[in-house]
Amino acid sequence: MSERVALALAGLGDIGLSAHLPALLRNPDVQLTALVDPVPARRDLARLRASVPAYAELAEALEDRAIDGVVLATPPWVTPHLVERVARAGRFVLAEKPVATSAREAARLMNLSATLRKRVQVGLAYRHDPALELLREWIASRRLGAPLLVRAHVYDERRDAADPAHAARIESTLAHGMPVVHEGAHVLDWCRFLLGGEPERVEDAWALRTRPGLSGPNLCGARLAYSDGTVVLAEFGWLTGALPRCELDVLGDRGHVLLDGRTFRLRLDTVDGVEDVDFEPDRVTRCFDRQVRRFVDLITGEWPVPTPDLADGLAALELSERIAWLARESMG
């Protein structure tokens, strides 16, 4: 490629600075041209790592006609407006998951024309992991048999008394939806990717609040039924003082796979023996690097369609919202 693509990064919070910014700086085909965040301290922190102009408002960055695209690492209650603004400004956008906190909030995205939707890639970063691709191959080739029992246990954001700012940030996120709305974006997308479609039914769902005073239930889960008899038991949890393991496992008549939720290390155990598979470098680096590569290729036309696209992001949102609704009903 003769010219680098010019990208802006909007949202200089936790994932913006820890994963998106390094991935953008690592990619030789990216020229980072602007940083955006309304909070001055976040802009100052980012500018220590990249000396490019930093703005409080995305509109200011978009005035630079050279910008080809924007990476949005913004909270999901802000993201839909920004996605629409960037796409309507004729630029490409890579938007963090979840793309909104509800289907109602996502309506402006559903109403984008097909042409504008082709500019929107959704930041379901772990979809790019080779571990998930391999697990999908094992499932599709019936290495484990079928139907399957899938158990997804996704526990994150431990409450740490020494880090009250983190707890406050996660509690404010909880006010915008149960953990399934935020973490489910990834996990329900993995299930769709691995199992090749949506569940036929959400059999049941549950939620509970482990402490009075939390802005919403911090543990929740659901049982999903698929047309071939496969069952997914999904659990999501935040903000407890200790956390269970974070993992996804898949069990069939012929074998079992354990996917470590933090590293994506795979262990396949069948009658033929045990196989351990690990990929390099670490999960975040490899997934965010691959994600940026896809985004660059979308912009240059080397890759034809956004992957994952808005339909993928909206499908995960619709299912997670349905689970959250049923879970809330179960609480009476």
Ligand SMILES: NC(=O)c1ccc[n+]([C@@H]2O[C@H](COP(=O)([O-])OP(=O)(O)OC[C@H]3O[C@@H](n4cnc5c(N)ncnc54)[C@H](O)[C@@H]3O)[C@@H](O)[C@H]2O)c1
């Ligand atoms: N892909 C992943 O693995 C992963 C991991 C963590 C978080 N996330 C997602 O990324 C998003 C951000 O999460 P986070 O943990 O970094 O949150 P965060 O609160 O740490 O960061 C969000 C940042 O966006 C900024 N912001 C708010 N409004 C803005 C606007 N209009 N323009 C520009 N910036 C704006 C905030 O000031 C803040 O600095 C969430 O949707 C979250 O679910 C994804």
